[in-house]
Amino acid sequence: MAKIYSHASPKNDNLKPKEETISFLLNYSKALSVISYNELKFEALLN
Amino acid sequence: MKKELIQDAELVSNYINGDENSLSILITRHKQRIYSFIYSKVYDRDITEDVFQDTFIKVIRTLKRGKYNEEGKFLPWVMRIAHNLVIDHFRKNSRMPKFHNTGEFSIFSVLSDSSLNAEKAMIKDQVEFDVRRIIEELPEDQKQVLLMRMYQDMSFKEISERTGVSINTALGRMRYALINMRKVIEQNNIVLTN
Numbered sequence: 001m002a003k004i005y006s007h008a009s010p011k012n013d014n015l016k017p018k019e020e021t022i023s024f025l026l027n028y029s030k031a032l033s034v035i036s037y038n039e040l041k042f043e044a045l046l047n
Numbered sequence: 048m049k050k051e052l053i054q055d056a057e058l059v060s061n062y063i064n065g066d067e068n069s070l071s072i073l074i075t076r077h078k079q080r081i082y083s084f085i086y087s088k089v090y091d092r093d094i095t096e097d098v099f100q101d102t103f104i105k106v107i108r109t110l111k112r113g114k115y116n117e118e119g120k121f122l123p124w125v126m127r128i129a130h131n132l133v134i135d136h137f138r139k140n141s142r143m144p145k146f147h148n149t150g151e152f153s154i155f156s157v158l159s160d161s162s163l164n165a166e167k168a169m170i171k172d173q174v175e176f177d178v179r180r181i182i183e184e185l186p187e188d189q190k191q192v193l194l195m196r197m198y199q200d201m202s203f204k205e206i207s208e209r210t211g212v213s214i215n216t217a218l219g220r221m222r223y224a225l226i227n228m229r230k231v232i233e234q235n236n237i238v239l240t241n
Contacts, residue, residue, distance in 0.1 A: 015079060015082055015083045015086055016078055016079045016082050017078055017082050017095075017096060017099045017100075018096060021096055021099060021100050022074060022075075022078070024100065025070075025074065025100065025103045025104070025107065026067065026070065026071055026074075028104065028107060029067060029070050029107045029111075030067055032107060032108070032111055033111075034108075034111045034112050034113075041112050043108065043111075043112075
């Protein structure tokens with residue numbers, strides 16, 4: 001689709017996720033444990 | 048560029064082997080690129096935040112499950128996940144569009160709740176009952192055409208085929224059906240409005 005040059009492009013200032021989101025993801029990763037049993041995989045979130 | 052790709056692959060490998068810090072490095076390295084990409088599609092910070100989070104949840108789960116095939120393409124893979132989640136978001140939204148109240152003007156001041164309250168439902172039922180009674184008063188040929196047209200949604204071509212008359216005849220019967228119904232309504236002062 002053709003870009004409409006009459007519209008100003010939105011300024012890309014500070015386009016990054018919140019610290020809380022990053023923190024959540026890292027904590028989620030630490031808490032996530034994948035257990036393999038035979039050919040099955042189970043996910044567990046450890047406290 | 049290639050050096051960075053190799054580094055990504057190494058970080059991914061370390062992460063899979065239990066080094067949580069590698070994930071932190073990967074996210075820090077690519078977060079702006081991925082976030083900007085999502086934002087360029089949805090133009091909403093909150094939605095971008097959600098999609099970004101969901102993207103990495105998928106990334107984390109896939110890596111931890113050992114289902115990731117390293118081909119030196121970590122970032123394109125993550126971008127693909129983000130892209131698909133953006134599409135999912137648009138699909139969900141097209142089914143049920145959201146209205147955002149900006150404070151000054153509420154869309155609900157011009158949109159009304161289309162569900163009928165009990166009183167209006169009763170009136171609607173009464174009107175429909177009365178209409179059916181009036182239709183019953185019509186001559187058989189007119190009644191037949193009207194029922195086929197209004198209640199069975201048939202075209203006049205289908206009606207003419209079914210009743211064995213020409214389309215013009217079917218049209219004429221429909222016209223007279225309506226004229227006669229109006230006569231009955233006027234003569235008996237029937238109110239058919241809600």
